[in-house]
Amino acid sequence: MKKGCPFGTHRVIEPKGVLPQPATKIENDMEIYDNEILINVKTLNIDSASFTQIKEEAQGDVEKIKEIMTNIVATRGKHQNPVTGSGGMLIGTVEKIGPALEGKTNLKVGDKLATLVSLSLTPLRIDKIKEVRKDIDQVDIEGKAILFESGIYAVMPTDIPENLALSVLDVAGAPAQTAKLVKPGDKVVVIGGGGKSGLLCLYEAKKRAGITGKVICIGHSQKSVDRVNQANLADVCFSADATNAVEIMNKVREVTNGEMADVVINCVNIPNTEMASILAAKDDGLIYFFSMATSFTKAALGAEGVGRDTTMIIGNGYTKGHAEIALQIMRESETLRKIYEELYA
């Protein structure tokens, strides 16, 4: 049996020397190396920025979506959208565990798990696409995937339905980071607060900012704004276009009495919202970009361009305990669980 590198570099075909995530092509042969885990895949949860792009390219046609997805995996050996660079995650059952992992992992063959590393670095083979659930970015397939030794995962909880858990785990990094960044008394703006990750961020922000703080949700569709208002998830919620930076700035100025936000959390799924995030924040505010449609240069040069001393954080999808924190919200908040079950499960 071949010996593997913990990070999976042994599967990188192109370019040589890089890790599986930045690689343009990786090997998706399903014969495992000694430190790999083979997964029988049930469902892919495609990253929202990626799935939005694929749906647009396919003009909503399901057969065309299947074709695009199949082509991506055939070309790259992994489901990494070439336009957005992003992936998603998957659920499945453990089929084989490499012998080098014995004593190092608690997993057993047959365990049901969700991978918490991006599909953009996960060796994947799609044998058949069974069902595309267009509205919730989930796709049921027949196929196999590989989890590397350094890869993280969550064993599926037994008290939360599978599709619900999958949706929550997909965006688990966002609420966990929110919990770390928001302090009592903070004014917090969540852009895209009516979306999957945004709703969880609102919940955590409210909890952390407390009664002396103020949580402001910026949604897009009237539907999502109404939903947030009805569920009382934010202190203020309004609809605005996050690509219009000046409009966002003016509205945030209004609802914060000119003070602007201490923390801005960007959870949108479309490009060109960096400037709105920057202008919504205080001069020495903090911005957490969870959106995968964020452009590094637009953020860096945009802040400099308006002379703002904002701290801008790249939305690392992982932080310690993120799966537990996110799933716990589903147990704590009946309101949020209902919304989630309705929308994403």
Add this chain to the structure above:
Amino acid sequence: MKKGCPFGTHRVIEPKGVLPQPATKIENDMEIYDNEILINVKTLNIDSASFTQIKEEAQGDVEKIKEIMTNIVATRGKHQNPVTGSGGMLIGTVEKIGPALEGKTNLKVGDKLATLVSLSLTPLRIDKIKEVRKDIDQVDIEGKAILFESGIYAVMPTDIPENLALSVLDVAGAPAQTAKLVKPGDKVVVIGGGGKSGLLCLYEAKKRAGITGKVICIGHSQKSVDRVNQANLADVCFSADATNAVEIMNKVREVTNGEMADVVINCVNIPNTEMASILAAKDDGLIYFFSMATSFTKAALGAEGVGRDTTMIIGNGYTKGHAEIALQIMRESETLRKIYEELYA
């Protein structure tokens, strides 16, 4: 006289609603609005990532470099490299000040200044390219530029030669951020530490980490490594390829006795170095990406992909007092000033 928006949105041609930096085309007519400053441009200092790309595309040919630069400005109304997205900065003299700025600015007509906002958002007209200084990314031109009301600048110091000041100001954000991020006792890795911004970061890192800390420089060419060693700017300096993440990780492990870095500062000018930065840092370490060749998704998904709880900061080119901090280094350190004069002035 037409009234302008502080951020310069009045000059955006395409797409509507965005700010000048993310815009693909802005108006570079040199008739000023009431809150603009007209600058008679002397020298452009092209961003290193951008100039490296242009030189490669031109295969080093000066006439071809001129053609590419002229085309960029003709197409976009600003010097924003379409491949890297980045700009640079300029020096020139104040030619006209919009009446709405009276009492708001200390500038007078005739003042010599450097703009500290990116060329990627600065309306620019090039009438003639006079000289291309290929090795230091500087280009002398005849032309005009506009500074918006929210734009930041530094009046040129009188005790530091112009070209030297320009080189220092170009990367002023990096040492100033280093000063904010590094704490006594920290182990600090500067990737690309032998370059223009890297050298200043080494200096600030040494100062802040103190004798209980350790500053590690990763260079590329033997020349730049020798330079850092001779000048004693780092505690350890070695040559390695920052696109090879695993090699970098192993070397950093070796020189930190397995502890890895508290802070990693990325100052390279080439793509695909995100993973090396992540693997060089402690699990809960901090990475400051100053490099404009950083990919947001590669950083975000790369860290998640290896289960690292690293805090990753987008290199905002501006932070309070950055120009003063960077110029001060030239006054404080004779060694560094000599190197800078030799290389960049």
